[in-house]
Amino acid sequence: MAPTTLPATVYRLTGITPTVDAMFDATSVDRLAEPGVDVAQIDIAGAPALLYSRQLPTATTGWCASLSQLTGVPLGLKRQDAEAVLIVGVGEHVYGIGFGQGYLSITDAKETGFGLRCALRVTDPLDVRDVVRRALGGISRQDSTLVPGGIPIGGIGLRDHAELVKKLGGMIRASDLGLSHRKTVSIEGADGLRLPIPVDPQPFLALLHRLNEISEREVPPDFERLEAIQPVPAGELRDRLNALLGDGLRGHGDLRLQVVAPVDLADRHHETRSYRIKIGSTALVREDLDLDDLRHRCKVQYCLDPVTALRDGHVEMCADRDGKDRIAGAKAIRWIEATVSIGPCIYQLSDGEWYECGATYVESIRQRLHELITDKPELEMPPWRLGEEEKNYNLRVQDRLGSDKYVCLDRKFIRTPQHRRGKGFEACDGFTDKHTLVHVKAADSSEPLSHQFAQALVSTQALSSQPEARAAFRAKVAEFSGGRLTVPEDFLPNKIVLAILLKGKELTPDSLYPFAQVALVSMADTLRREHGVTVDVVGIPAEPARSKKAA
Numbered sequence: 001m002a003p004t005t006l007p008a009t010v011y012r013l014t015g016i017t018p019t020v021d022a023m024f025d026a027t028s029v030d031r032l033a034e035p036g037v038d039v040a041q042i043d044i045a046g047a048p049a050l051l052y053s054r055q056l057p058t059a060t061t062g063w064c065a066s067l068s069q070l071t072g073v074p075l076g077l078k079r080q081d082a083e084a085v086l087i088v089g090v091g092e093h094v095y096g097i098g099f100g101q102g103y104l105s106i107t108d109a110k111e112t113g114f115g116l117r118c119a120l121r122v123t124d125p126l127d128v129r130d131v132v133r134r135a136l137g138g139i140s141r142q143d144s145t146l147v148p149g150g151i152p153i154g155g156i157g158l159r160d161h162a163e164l165v166k167k168l169g170g171m172i173r174a175s176d177l178g179l180s181h182r183k184t185v186s187i188e189g190a191d192g193l194r195l196p197i198p199v200d201p202q203p204f205l206a207l208l209h210r211l212n213e214i215s216e217r218e219v220p221p222d223f224e225r226l227e228a229i230q231p232v233p234a235g236e237l238r239d240r241l242n243a244l245l246g247d248g249l250r251g252h253g254d255l256r257l258q259v260v261a262p263v264d265l266a267d268r269h270h271e272t273r274s275y276r277i278k279i280g281s282t283a284l285v286r287e288d289l290d291l292d293d294l295r296h297r298c299k300v301q302y303c304l305d306p307v308t309a310l311r312d313g314h315v316e317m318c319a320d321r322d323g324k325d326r327i328a329g330a331k332a333i334r335w336i337e338a339t340v341s342i343g344p345c346i347y348q349l350s351d352g353e354w355y356e357c358g359a360t361y362v363e364s365i366r367q368r369l370h371e372l373i374t375d376k377p378e379l380e381m382p383p384w385r386l387g388e389e390e391k392n393y394n395l396r397v398q399d400r401l402g403s404d405k406y407v408c409l410d411r412k413f414i415r416t417p418q419h420r421r422g423k424g425f426e427a428c429d430g431f432t433d434k435h436t437l438v439h440v441k442a443a444d445s446s447e448p449l450s451h452q453f454a455q456a457l458v459s460t461q462a463l464s465s466q467p468e469a470r471a472a473f474r475a476k477v478a479e480f481s482g483g484r485l486t487v488p489e490d491f492l493p494n495k496i497v498l499a500i501l502l503k504g505k506e507l508t509p510d511s512l513y514p515f516a517q518v519a520l521v522s523m524a525d526t527l528r529r530e531h532g533v534t535v536d537v538v539g540i541p542a543e544p545a546r547s548k549k550a551a
Contacts, residue, residue, distance in 0.1 A: 004181045005196035010211065011096045013109040018089025020048045027052070027087050027096070031105040044088060045201040047208075053084040056101065062273060062320030090208040097197070104326060107314075110191050112353065116168055117227075118214050119189025122177070123170035125222035126152045130169035130188060132263060134350055135522075142166075142266055153222055164350055165226045166190060166263040178203065178210045190264050231353040241347055241354045242307045244340045249298050249306040254445055255340045256515045259291050262334040262351055268317055268327050276323035279313030279332055285323030289315065294332060310336065311352070341514035368521045369509035373537045377497070378436060379406075383543035384501045394429050394440055404484040405433050410440075412476050416468040427459045427473050428496070433485060437463075437493055440540070442501040446513035452498065453516075453523040456535075460493050464531045495534045496527070507539030 016026040020041055027050065028039065037054045058078045068075045083101040087094065096106045127150040134142050143163075150171065169188035177195065179185060188194040193211070198204045219227050232238045248255035261269055277284040279297035286293055297313065298306030309332070316329035331352060338349040346357040382400055384393055394408040408430055415424035430438035437460065441452040462469040474487040498520075505511045512520070524535040 004199060005179070006199055007194070008097050008099070008197045009103065009192040009194045010115070010197065010208070011106050011192040012111040012114040012211075012215075013087075013094045013096050013106075014111045016094040016109065018048065018092065018094050020050065020089075023048070023050055023087050023089060023094055026109065027085070027105075032085060045205040047205050048089045050087040051084065052087075052102070052105070054082065056081045056083065059325070062318075062325045088205075088208060090205065091212050093212055095208055095211075104328065107329065108331070112191055112351070113166075114215065115189035115191055115193035116166065117189070118193050118211055119168045119170070119187055120219050120223045120226060121214050121217045122172045123168060123187065123189075123223075124172065125220060126150075128153050128168065128170045129186070130167065131165060132167035132190075132266075133163040133165045134263060135163055142260070142263065153226075164229055164355060166351065168226070169194075176214075178206050192264075229355050231355060232347065238354055240342070241340065241349070244342075245338050245349060246305060246307045248338060248340070249295055249310075251295075253340075254513060254515065255338055256446070256450075257291060258337045259289050259294070259335060260337045262330045265317060265328050265330060271319055271327055272317040274318045274321045274323045276316040276318055276326070276329075277313070277332070278316070279309050283323070285318075285321075287321060289335065291336070294336065307333075339515060339518070346514060346518065365517055365521050366509055368524070369512065369517055372520065372524055372535055373507065373509055373512075373539070377536065377538040378434065378495075379432065379438065379497060379499070379538065381440075381499050381538060381540045383541045384442060385543045390429070390440060390442065393442075397430060397440075402484075403481045406438075407431050407477055407481040407485050409476060409480060412480060414462075414469055414472045414476065416462065416466050416472065418462065418466060418469075425458055425462055425469075426455055427463060427469075427476070428456075429499075431477055431485065431487075435487070435491060435494070437496040438499060439496065440499045442503060442540070443513075443516075444503040446515040446519070449500065449513065449516040450519050452500075453519050456496055456498060457523050457526065460496060460527055460531060460533055463491075463493050464533070493531065493533050495536065498535065498537045499540050500537065501540040501542060503542070506541075507537070 013026075016022055024039070024041075031037075032039075032052050037052055040051045040053075042049045042051055058080045061077050061079050064075050064077045081101055083105070084099040085102040085105050086097045086099070088097075096109070098104070098106050129147055129150055131145045131153075132142065167188065167190040169186065171184045171186055174180065174182055174185045177185065179196065179198065181196070185196055198207060232241065244253060244255055247253040248257050273287065275286050275289045277286065277289075277293060277297055279294070284293060284297060294310070294315075295306070298309040311331060311333045313332035314329050315332050315335045316323070317327040319325040319327050333349075333352040336349065340347055348355050348357060382397060388396075391408075391410045394410040398406050398408040409427060410429045411426065413424040414427055428437040429440040432438065437456070439452050439456045441448055443449045443452075463473060470487075470491060474491070477485050477487050500507050502511060509517070520537070527533040527535060
């Protein structure tokens with residue numbers, strides 16, 4: 001018996017009038033305007049539609065030459081694919097569905113989050129199978145939770161106002177979509193909605209009409225918080241955020257920039273051998289995607305407006321090292337994540353949209369900072385002298401406290417099988433007789449503090465999980481303390497101290513730079529959750545400048 005449905009991803013397209021002429025003008029571009037593409041004007045149960053199709057030429061596989069080199073066996077393996085794109089006008093909307101490699105042609109016109117919007121309105125909140133979320137405000141992180149047997153949304157562990165849900169999947173009643181081939185079906189919603197589509201014209205058109213209706217429903221109460229974080233709308237605030245992003249791309253301002261993979265492309269990373277950066281008229285191919293490459297292309301092509309460069313440009317994932325065998329791609333703006341603060345508010349650019357980290361999230365950060373910054377430190381850090389180098393400061397702390405109480409380990413690197421690149425890792429700047437790891441930093445912006453927090457995270461993780469690292473650390477402590485400090489065989493980190501000199505001001509939860517606030521809380525929570533390690537933050541006073549008369 002022939003199947004009555006076909007698995008497909010349905011996208012809703014924006015800015016297109018649902019007429020044949022308008023749909024043709026909007027979609028007959030880029031790949032769909034290339035030689036060899038056939039286009040047919042058709043009618044699906046009374047709805048205007050276009051069908052693009054083509055047979056792609058044979059091509060050598062991207063891995064063939066490398067495999068020949070490895071094995072010594074000459075190979076000339078070929079592959080061939082095809083693609084089709086169906087464009088349908090339904091009511092006031094236009095839908096697009098790609099078949100084969102046709103999904104590569106449905107990019108710029110997609111309505112952001114349409115599939116997720118539908119999924120949130122039909123999925124049973126007690127039977128969620130798949131959630132992908134992106135962390136807001138802190139270290140760039142995308143987490144995926146897959147529960148084939150289903151789980152209530154409350155069991156996923158989402159952090160309100162701190163995580164942005166980008167994809168959700170689950171089982172729904174087939175009748176909710178007007179389908180009758182079985183009782184339940186699986187759907188997955190992100191920008192597109194993955195679901196079984198009928199192969200008969202009338203039920204297919206009825207399904208698209210049903211999606212129009214579903215997208216306008218009220219979100220169920222259990223899912224309301226998943227839609228609580230909305231993009232910043234067009235207006236003065238978004239213009240200001242884009243201006244700050246432009247400054248950051250030029251290397252100015254206190255703004256954190258990171259390269260990320262768009263949510264819907266993250267699972268293709270393992271297939272990727274190169275990235276094709278197309279910003280302006282010239283394409284750049286790189287084996288790894290680097291922030292500096294994106295910045296450079298922006299500066300070259302749009303000196304006055306790098307944000308426009310990102311929104312106009314594309315980054316493509318390719319299966320070969322030459323950037324010719326395209327896997328997938330997205331606007332260049334979606335490959336960058338930025339975090340910026342305006343007053344007490346923190347905003348994040350994610351997948352090309354600006355989001356505000358909610359007031360609840362900001363307040364939770366502030367409360368954690370009050371817990372972390374202690375007024376009863378284990379160590380009373382001496383004042384930092386004007387112009388003093390970090391290493392000299394750490395040596396002076398050792399001299400003041402005695403090497404039986406504190407040993408300076410600044411720049412004493414440890415190499416292990418997991419940390420053999422470069423110099424290795426720095427365990428800490430100082431180690432106390434109470435077995436506390438001390439990390440010291442003087443900073444006039446968030447960047448040096450981000451380095452300090454990253455060092456503390458990496459070193460604590462290494463010492464917690466790698467016996468080789470602990471053995472090397474014990475040897476370093478014994479060597480540089482002259483045997484006055486020892487590390488027990490069963491040592492595991494249980495406490496670290498972050499000692500910070502904020503240049504020109506006293507360290508408080510409010511004076512700490514906004515990005516440093518978020519990064520600090522993220523790091524401290526990670527160490528507490530994964531290793532049971534306590535983090536204390538102490539301020540280092542600046543030594544008062546002596547007057548010329550006193551000097």
